[in-house]
Amino acid sequence: MDKAAGAAPAGAEPLALYVHWPFCLAKCPYCDFNSHVREVIPETRFRAALLAELEWEATRLGPRPLRSIFFGGGTPSLMSPETVGALIARARALFAAAQDLEITLEANPTSIEAGRFQGYRDAGVNRISVGIQSLNDEDLRRLGRQHSAPQAIAALELGRKLFPRISFDLIYARPGQTEAAWRAELAQALDLAADHLSLYQLTIEPGTVYEGLHRRGEIVLPDEETAARLYEVTVSEAARYGLLPYEVSNYAKPGSESRHNLAYWRYGDYAGIGPGAHGRLSLAGGLIATRRHRAPEIWAERVEQQGHGSGQDTVVTAAERAQEMLLMGLRLSEGVSAARFAARTGMPLIKALDPGILAAAIEEGYLEQEGDRLRATPEGRMRLDALLAALLL
Structure with a gap:
């Protein structure tokens, strides 16, 4: 019998569920996330593995209250709506899902992926997070993005029509970026979809293509003073649209904050399934840190052999x-x-x-x-x- 058939235990720590889809069309030169490019994505295999790992995790957690589901990556919008729907339905069956369960999917604004938006909405996704990064075509090219500014605008417009809640990401402190250009770009994006904004300063991460370019002087980032001014522009421009900085890199209208990410920041329990996903779970042994194997194929093999792709869980002191x-x-x-x-x-x-x-x-x-x-x-x-x-x- 599905575990959600009974009520969640009194006082059980609510749960946020993270689902990692590790595949991308291309690896962005600034990215150090656990993402991988494959000529052919074995979706059937990975859907089965994700469902199996979800079942395994639910067995040890029991019918916890489920507050949110977040599909991250990689590029989750490379998943078919059928895969997304299957995972949502199974999570609802296994846990005591909240009436207002927040279900977020990260999407890239390429024409192929944006065309799936209706399917994700039908599958149960009620919050879309669009990886815009820039509305400047030259900067998009430098960032290694696979979409154009017009595609980004079209994705935002479509997302606003289909989903009750919409968020988008932008990267600032890009090479050569000026305050005036950033203010205009930010205003354009906020005018299209002003609900939630995730803003990230471009940084040089070890092991990325950008690290080598930066070391050779082929890209130069704005200095700290310029980056700080760009941040101040963001705060003031977002405030004009009613978005407040509720977290260092996140702005929202009151009530539109990401409930899933708040679970991380408020140090709640969260379960992570999929390659490289990690979690913090209150179990009989205390607060447990979990982590799955990073390599997609090795993770899938482990799930097929033992029901999960975990290494050894550790107690958090x-x-x-x-x-x-x-x-x-x-x-x-x-x-x-x-x-x-x-x-x-x-x-x-x-x-x-x-x-x-x-x-x-x-x-x-x-x-x-x-x-x-x-x-x-x-x-x-x-x-x-x-x-x-x-x-x-």
Whole structure:
């Protein structure tokens, strides 16, 4: 019998489900995600493996409340709507799905993939996240994207018509980018679909094509001062459309925040299935860190042999939980709840922090305390890595 036939246990930690589809049409030169290019994508095999791993994970989790499903990648919009629908239906059957279950699918705005949007909506997807990255054709070419600016605009327009909620990604601090050009590009995108925006500063990641180009001086990124001004342009332009920065890289109209990503940032339980997916799960042994094998074919072989593609799960210690929860929670404008922190880590919030550094950070205007919450100010969130390195005991 499906596990959702019974109610979720009282007090069970709600669950966010992440499904990783590892395949792309091409590898972007800046990307260090677990993505792979194949001449032929073995969709039937990988659909069966994802469904099998979902079943295996549900067996040990039981009928948890399911709050969100997120199809990420790679390029999930290379999946057929039938595969997406099968995974959604099985997750609903295995878990106690919320009435307002948020189901997000990342999509690229190529003409082939955009044409599948209606199929994804029919399959149950109610939130689409479109990988625009730029509305400048020359920059799209440099970023290795497979779509044009007109295709991006068409995908946004179609997404707005079909889905109740829509998000899109943009990359800023690109080579040669000016404040005026960025403001105009951002306004154009927000005018098309102003619900949720994920904004990422272009960085040089180890092992990418861009790392080699940057090392040889063939691409030059804007300096820190220019990048900071571009970030400020983003905050002000998004605010004109009613989008607020609820997280370092994410802006939304009130009520349109990504519930799935909030599960990460609030340090909730999340299960990850598919090659390279990872999770944090409350089980009998404590909080468990899970990770699947990264290589798609090896992952699929392991699922076929043993029902899952996992390596060894590890227990997350109290100190690790404290570090992870602060690293994630201080990215949010709402900050970290001391009560929630104690419940998830087993230690009081104040015991995880250097009292001298905490006092200095508050005095300098990088952190603030209000009631139960510790939060980083906008200035603090821009310096979060350095701040946490000094703050954590």
